[in-house]
Amino acid sequence: MDTKKIERVDSIPLLYSWLSRMGIAELIDSLWQSNQNWQGLSYGKLAVLFLIYVISSRNHRLSGLEEWVVSHQQVLQAVTGWEIREKEGTDDRIGHLLSELGGDEEKRLRYQRLAGAHFIQAYELPTEVARYDTTSVNVHHGSAPEEGVLSFGYSKDHRPDLLQFKQSLGTLDPNGVPLLTQTLKGNNADDPLYLPAWQEMSQIIGHTSFLFVGDSKGSSLATRSGISVGGGSYLFPAPQTGEMPQLLSDWVTQVDPKQLEPISAPDKRGNIQTVGQGFSVVRAITDEETDYTWQEQCFVIQSFAMADKQQRSLQRRIDQAESKLRALKAKSQETEAQFEQRANQIIKQHRVSQFLSCSSSETYTLEKKFIGRGRPGPNRPYRFISARHLHLSVNKHQPNIDHALTLCGWRIYLSNRLPKQLSVQQASHFYRGQWTNEHGYHRFKKGALPVLPLFIRIPDRIIGLMFLLMIALQALTLLDFVAQKELADRGGSIKGLVPGNPTISTARPSAERMLDQFQNLHLLIFQDGSFKLLELLSDLQLLILDILGLSPDIYRNLIYFVPP
Numbered sequence: 001m002d003t004k005k006i007e008r009v010d011s012i013p014l015l016y017s018w019l020s021r022m023g024i025a026e027l028i029d030s031l032w033q034s035n036q037n038w039q040g041l042s043y044g045k046l047a048v049l050f051l052i053y054v055i056s057s058r059n060h061r062l063s064g065l066e067e068w069v070v071s072h073q074q075v076l077q078a079v080t081g082w083e084i085r086e087k088e089g090t091d092d093r094i095g096h097l098l099s100e101l102g103g104d105e106e107k108r109l110r111y112q113r114l115a116g117a118h119f120i121q122a123y124e125l126p127t128e129v130a131r132y133d134t135t136s137v138n139v140h141h142g143s144a145p146e147e148g149v150l151s152f153g154y155s156k157d158h159r160p161d162l163l164q165f166k167q168s169l170g171t172l173d174p175n176g177v178p179l180l181t182q183t184l185k186g187n188n189a190d191d192p193l194y195l196p197a198w199q200e201m202s203q204i205i206g207h208t209s210f211l212f213v214g215d216s217k218g219s220s221l222a223t224r225s226g227i228s229v230g231g232g233s234y235l236f237p238a239p240q241t242g243e244m245p246q247l248l249s250d251w252v253t254q255v256d257p258k259q260l261e262p263i264s265a266p267d268k269r270g271n272i273q274t275v276g277q278g279f280s281v282v283r284a285i286t287d288e289e290t291d292y293t294w295q296e297q298c299f300v301i302q303s304f305a306m307a308d309k310q311q312r313s314l315q316r317r318i319d320q321a322e323s324k325l326r327a328l329k330a331k332s333q334e335t336e337a338q339f340e341q342r343a344n345q346i347i348k349q350h351r352v353s354q355f356l357s358c359s360s361s362e363t364y365t366l367e368k369k370f371i372g373r374g375r376p377g378p379n380r381p382y383r384f385i386s387a388r389h390l391h392l393s394v395n396k397h398q399p400n401i402d403h404a405l406t407l408c409g410w411r412i413y414l415s416n417r418l419p420k421q422l423s424v425q426q427a428s429h430f431y432r433g434q435w436t437n438e439h440g441y442h443r444f445k446k447g448a449l450p451v452l453p454l455f456i457r458i459p460d461r462i463i464g465l466m467f468l469l470m471i472a473l474q475a476l477t478l479l480d481f482v483a484q485k486e487l488a489d490r491g492g493s494i495k496g497l498v499p500g501n502p503t504i505s506t507a508r509p510s511a512e513r514m515l516d517q518f519q520n521l522h523l524l525i526f527q528d529g530s531f532k533l534l535e536l537l538s539d540l541q542l543l544i545l546d547i548l549g550l551s552p553d554i555y556r557n558l559i560y561f562v563p564p
Contacts, residue, residue, distance in 0.1 A: 007072055009521040009533065013079045013554040014545070015052045018475055021122075024048050027115055031107045032100055040088050046097055049076070049089065051472050055515070058448050060465060061455060062098075065089035074525050078558055095461060102183075102464030109200070115474070116179035116204035120172075123478060127205045129173040129430060131213045132180075132197045133437040134190050137445070138162040139454045148459020153187035157445075167444070167466055168193060169437055170201050175481040176436030179204050181470040183463040194218035195226040198234075208232040211417070213430055219414055225287035228294045228416045235422075235430055238298075238412040249403070251300050252410050255279055263301065263428045276303045276409075278424040299413040299427045307409025314404060321350035322394060325358055330390035336360050339390050354404070357395045364388055440473055448512045449473060479511035479548065486547040494547070496540045514544050523558060533558040 019025075025044030032043045041049065053068050054060050069076065069089035076084050087093075101108065119125060136156045149165040166188050170180035180200055184193075194214055202208045208231045219236035227234045238244045263276040278301035286293040324346050330339045343358045364387065371381045413427055443449045449469050456462050484507065487493060493505040497513040517540055525531040537545075537555055545552055 004525045004527050006534075007075045007523045007525060009075050009518075009523050009555070009558065011056055011515045011518040012052055012072065012075055013558070014515070014518060014548075014550065015055055015475070016048070016079050017550050017554045018479065018548070019048050019051060022115075022475060022478070023118060024051065024115075024471060027111055027118075028101075030114075031111055032104075040085055040093070041082060043097055043100065045080075045082060046088070046093065047101075047468060047471075048080075049084075050094055050097070051468060051475070052076075053089070054449065054469070055472050055475065058450060060449075060451065060469065062091040062094050065094055066091065074531060075523050075558075078523075078531070079554070095458075098456070098461040098464030098468070099458065100464070101467050102460035102462065108467055112180055112200075113204050115471075117206065119177065119179075119474070119478065120205065123481065125172055125177060125481070126174065127172060127207070127210050129213060129433070130170060130179070130201050130205065130210045131173070131176070131434060131437050132168065132170045132194060132201070132218065133215060133434070133441075134166050134168045134184070134193065134217075135441045135445075136164045136166050136186065137451060137454070138164045139452075149183055149185050149462060150459065151186040153185075165462065166190075167441075168197065169440055169470075170197050171437055171440065171477075172205075173433060173436065175477050175484070176440050177477040177481060178440060178470055178473050181466065183466045190217040191220050191223070194220075194223045198223075198227050198232060199230065202230070202232065211235055211415075211422075211430060213434060215434070221285075221287055222289065224285070224296070224414065224416065225290060225292055225294075229290070229292055233415065233417050233421075235413060235415045235417075235427060237431065238414050244412055247298075248300065248410060248412055249407060251279075251281060251298075251412075252302075252407055253403070255300070261424045263425055265429070265432065275305065276301060276428065278302060278428065280419060280424055280427075282418065294416055295418060297415050297418055297422065299415065299424055301411060301413060301424065301428055302409045303411075304409065310408035311405050314401075314408065317350045318352050318355050318396075318401065321346055321352045321356055322396070325356070325392060325394045328392055330392075334390065336362055336390060339392065343392055355397050355401045357397065359393050359395070361391045361393065362388065363391065440477070443473060443476065444469060448476060476511040479514065480509075482549065483511075483514060483544075483547050484508050486549070490547075494540075494543060514548075517541055517544060521555070531558070 025042070025048045028044035028047050029042050034043055049069065050065060053065050057064070057068060066087070066089040069084065070086050073084055073086065076082070120127060136153065138155060138157050138159045139150065139162060150163045152160065153164060154160070155162065155164055164186035166184040166186055168180070168182045168184065169178055171178050180197060194217070198212050201212070211233045212227060213235045216237045216239040218234070219238055224234055224236070259279045260277045261279060262274045263278055264272050265275045266272055278299060281298045281300065283296060283298065284293055285296045325343055328343055328346070340358065340360045343360070347353050347356055347358070369383055369385045370376045371383060413431060415422055415427060444451050449472050451466065451469060454462070456465055487507045493507040494509055495505040496502045497506065497509055497517065498504040520535070522534045523531050524534050533555065537552060542552055
């Protein structure tokens with residue numbers, strides 16, 4: 001038999017099997033129906049094809065899908081059982097799909113409700129802790145006008161000169177499996193998003209008894225009141241505004257040392273160590289808008305690492321400012337007010353106005369001035385002139401410095417769960433897990449699901465793309481969750497996932513590391529339509545499939561095929 005071509009198989013069978021288990025195609029097709037002029041794969045199947053392309057190639061460019069489909073056509077048909085045309089993945093078709101998905105917000109919400117409820121039940125996801133956060137995504141669209149979701153706004157990537165949109169993410173612990181996402185206008189305020197997000201996640205999860213964790217933007221009185229009225233629980237850090245700085249100062253300076261509880265956490269090697277201390281205060285809170293009153297526990301917690309970092313930063317700013325002030329010299333003809341203004345600018349620049357102050361003084365001295373040219377002699381005539389001098393006195397306010405150093409590392413966290421329901425140790429533990437949402441954003445910005453650079457300009461297509469990338473993130477986080485849970489149940493770990501060091505073992509393998517182990521698998525295709533898989537699955541690949549609950553047959557069915 002003559003060889004026709006060779007196609008790469010890699011992780012395509014694994015990804016298709018995983019997305020099929022998630023029911024992606026069926027859910028999309030149940031909500032979005034194509035019109036009678038649409039030919040080829042349905043919206044759901046085309047979405048799955050695009051998701052496999054994005055996850056396996058780590059690239060979302062629409063223009064690359066067509067070439068990818070052509071170069072994997074036989075593999076895709078053999079794995080999926082679908083008839084896949086060479087033009088199935090044109091950028092026009094996938095662009096149309098993104099417009100359809102991005103153009104109907106109600107259908108996207110219905111999809112997330114159905115998919116989230118299915119994942120919770122099918123994968124037995126824990127529902128004790130849910131998280132919510134937002135991030136900004138900058139785009140390099142030049143002078144593109146503000147329209148749709150693109151606008152200028154506060155950039156978390158420190159690029160206020162670029163247009164951006166915002167992306168929200170609501171997830172479940174322990175692996176940050178996303179249940180809810182929304183693409184928002186770039187100048188949208190975050191504060192009003194938290195209560196609707198909690199309400200939506202309550203509907204997806206099916207109850208309100210989970211702890212809703214967010215950042216300080218979720219701690220508005222209206223949000224806390226709404227969650228309490230709805231029977232939910234929250235944990236938010238208090239913003240350093242309003243009464244909170246004074247409360248923090250009073251509570252920290254007046255606390256009885258016997259009330260302080262040590263806070264422990266595992267280090268990178270899993271060893272438990274003390275990382276902080278804290279105490280809590282229970283007080284009554286009233287929302288005057290609704291006249292609703294509830295009990296709130298205020299956790300006052302200090303991180304030792306953060307305290308050390310803030311103390312060193314504060315001391316460094318003070319020392320630098322003091323050194324510059326003591327070296328400051330008056331300029332010729334400079335007035336006393338101008339000299340003080342330059343000194344105060346240094347204080348302002350280093351943000352130490354509470355700790356340092358300065359004052360200038362003016363003195364005059366008489367200096368001997370010889371008259372005429374040449375060297376002075378004993379009989380050389382002279383006269384006395386008055387010389388003006390400006391002096392700067394630097395005052396250090398040590399009580400303020402000591403007080404600020406005492407407050408370093410302390411922060412207030414708010415929750416409507418009382419001490420019997422949530423301890424200081426638990427509150428610290430739950431908030432320290434906020435990195436799970438950031439891990440999802442990292443996958444979007446710099447990781448396996450890169451949205452940047454973004455080449456799409458049409459608003460509905462941007463929304464549709466982010467919706468599909470959220471589904472891809474669900475797939476990766478579920479891979480994380482299933483593998484790590486299975487290894488924990490077995491009490492084992494897995495080796496060979498770290499490039500260059502196959503002896504390192506881990507009980508928390510990432511989806512990316514596992515998928516990378518299926519590279520360099522090839523399908524040999526003959527002229528008569530028969531094909532066979534060139535490589536045998538390794539022990540490591542078989543182990544990965546086993547802990548994911550996938551049958552090796554998804555690859556073995558490609559070992560050899562002869563057309564009827």
